[in-house]
Amino acid sequence: MTSNDVDMADLIARLPRRVHEVYAPFAETSPDLPAFVEAGRVWTYRHFSDAVDAAAKDLADLAIRPGDRVMVVSENSVALGAMLFAASTLDAWAIPVNPRLSARELDLIATHSGARRALFNAALSKDAADHASRTSASLRAVGPFGGIGVGALHEAAKVEPVEALSERQVAALMYTSGTTGAPKGVMLSHRNLLVAAKVSGNLRRTAPGDRIYGVLPMSHIVGYSILLISTLMHGAALHVVSKADPAALARALAEEGITTLYGVPATYQRLLEYKAVNGIAQLSRGNLRLMCVAGAPLDLELKRRMEEEFGVSLLNGYGITECSPGLAGVREENPAADETVGPFLPGIDHRIVDRDGRQVGIGEVGELHVRGANIMLGYYRAPDLTAAAIDRDGWFNTGDLGRMNEREQLYIVGRTKEMIIRSGFNVYPAEIEAVLNTHHDVVQSAVVGRPVDGNEEVVAYVQLLPGARVDAEALKSYAASQLTAYKRPTELIVLDALPAASTGKILKHKLRELALAGTADMAATG
Known part of the structure; x- marks a missing residue:
């Protein structure tokens, strides 16, 4: 299937040849327009x-x-x-x-x-x-x-x-x-990045006068493509932030004219945690018109709380580095009430297939494959990895599990490698995390699988609000009341903080290592 919201051939034909050329029109015609704000200094x-x-x-x-x-x-x-x-x-x-x-x-x-x-x-x-x-x-x-x-x-x-x-x-x-x-x-x-940046800016209606909060690292794909390149391509200003700080974000929203905020779920979780810990009645919205989130599963309680706080829809999106990164996104003019990542972006061919490569039906879960002008050239010095990821017809295997609804909206269920098979049933960590995250004392959670006796069990890691009194057993009971038996965590562990990359994305491989070490400890003591 293909998304044809715009004429992609015309869009591509109008792109510059190299990424550094995106700001040239504004440097020539509007040289005094602000391009960056960094530590109070404006760069035109x-x-x-x-x-x-x-x-x-x-x-x-x-x-x-x-x-x-x-x-x-x-x-x-x-x-x-x-x-x-x-x-x-x-x-x-x-x-x-x-x-x-x-x-x-x-x-x-x-x-x-x-x-x-x-x-x-x-x-x-x-x-x-x-x-x-x-x-x-x-x-x-x-x-x-x-x-x-x-x-x-x-x-x-x-x-x-x-x-x-x-x-x-x-x-x-x-x-x-x-x-x-x-x-x-x-x-x-260059075309990969330019196409992704142009489509993103067009869909978000980015224009001169917008000020984008640049907290996601430019060393990662969203920061480089969507914040840096797309902002300058559309004549807006990037408010450069070197390290995530919820207090600084709250001040910037209140005082510095931020119109657009991109973050991972942790960006918004930490902002609400900052509000709660400091007893702030209401965070100031300022000029904020657009809130976007991607990079990890979005739980509906976080979405509800952020939208209630600012009166702006939290628009979920989906992409990966290999796709420059955008693949799907909820549109500003058609906000979603659930956790969908929205329809596919213009120019993205997609198919969802089962383990035998056959396309699945509406509502069925399968592996997502995509094709388009934003798909990477390949992995450097790794032709074997490239061949395994991109087939001869140009289809890229995202490694993500997804399903479509009848309105052509995509739902990401989890990573192929993260899916837990417990007693023959497929268990998707995102569903369990969504339940745990609705508890009022939970900041964030992450669920991984752990092999045991020819089966897999569910291990959940949870980070709590400072001062929270709920314990692991109470959280297990809370989850059990909302999940069928095979989805319930066998073990639930409270950590001071979940291991995360600089983007705020939870590093699940670290948690898997912890879970496996726990198995070894039990074997040694048993």
């Missing part, structure tokens, strides 16, 4: 365009060549945005990297990518400064940005071919997180 489109040009000159002087890979290790900042676009002007591949990664993780990316150089925004964060020091990077300015650690030149780095066509030239190499194996570098072309 002219200022930013000049900064990118200066950074590109310095990168060339640092021997960055067309076809090279260049790592930029930084928290969200104007400097990060400028260096990513500077790489584009040189036809180098940008690799945005979160400085909160460990030394092992960062070194794996550097080795796998064959990066020509690594740049560290040491002036902005201790994490980046520590990485710069560890790698003996020398501090200097890159463009107008001081305190940038410049790593040693990788003399043996080989350039990749430069392609004139935007659909064939790699713009960004995004390394996926959340696995314990070797890093996977997702090759996203």
Whole structure:
């Protein structure tokens, strides 16, 4: 099936050739329009365009060549945005990297990518400064940005071919997180990113005068594609935030004219937790007109509370790194009352299939496969992984389980690998999490499966509000009253905080490790 909300051929034909060209029209016709707000300072489109040009000159002087890979290790900042676009002007591949990664993780990316150089925004964060020091990077300015650690030149780095066509030239190499194996570098072309950014901005009606709150990291796909590229493509301003802070978010909404907020469920959970802990009667909405959420299952209690707080619909969406990222989203003009991620975005072909590859019917759960101009070129230096993910007809296997309703709205049920098979029944963690999250003392929860005696059991991890008195047994009883027997958690564990990536996305592989360790402990003591 295909979504044809717009003429995709015409949309693609009107796109620029490279991602760094998106802000050029505004730099020329509206140079004094604000492009960024960072720590109280406004960067106009002219200022930013000049900064990118200066950074590109310095990168060339640092021997960055067309076809090279260049790592930029930084928290969200104007400097990060400028260096990513500077790489584009040189036809180098940008690799945005979160400085909160460990030394092992960062070194794996550097080795796998064959990066020509690594740049560290040491002036902005201790994490980046520590990485710069560890790698003996020398501090200097890159463009107008001081305190940038410049790593040693990788003399043996080989350039990749430069392609004139935007659909064939790699713009960004995004390394996926959340696995314990070797890093996977997702090759996203200029067209991949431009299509995703344009469709997103059009659907959200982004325009000059909008101020987007940029808390999701640009080192991850939503921050890079939807916040950075799409904002500048549509003439809006990005309010750059280096680290998530619910108090700062509340102030920005009240005082700084934020019109659009993108977050993961944890963004909104922490905002409501901040309100409760500080005894705030009502958070100020300010100029907020749009709230969007993606990246993890959305529970309806959180949705209800946020919409009640601000009088704005919380629009759920769905995407993954390999798809640049957007695949589906609830439309502003047609908000949803449930947890649907909405209809598919324009230009997305989709099919939902069973284990034998046959399409399932309306309401039936299957594995989601998609196809479109936003689908990655493949995994870098991993042709076997690419062939396993994208078939010869261009269909990409998302690895997610979904179902469609009769109104062509998509529901994500869970990951194929996360589905728990208990006594022959399929158990979807998202359903159990949704029940646990409705408890008034629960901040967030995560459910994983654990193998036991030829079967699987359900293990739930829960984070509570500070001062909450409910215990694990009471929460198990609460869940049992709303779930059939095979869906009920065998074990429920309360943690001070659930392990999470910098986006707020819960790292379920860490919880699986904990659950398996628990099995080993029980075996050892039993």
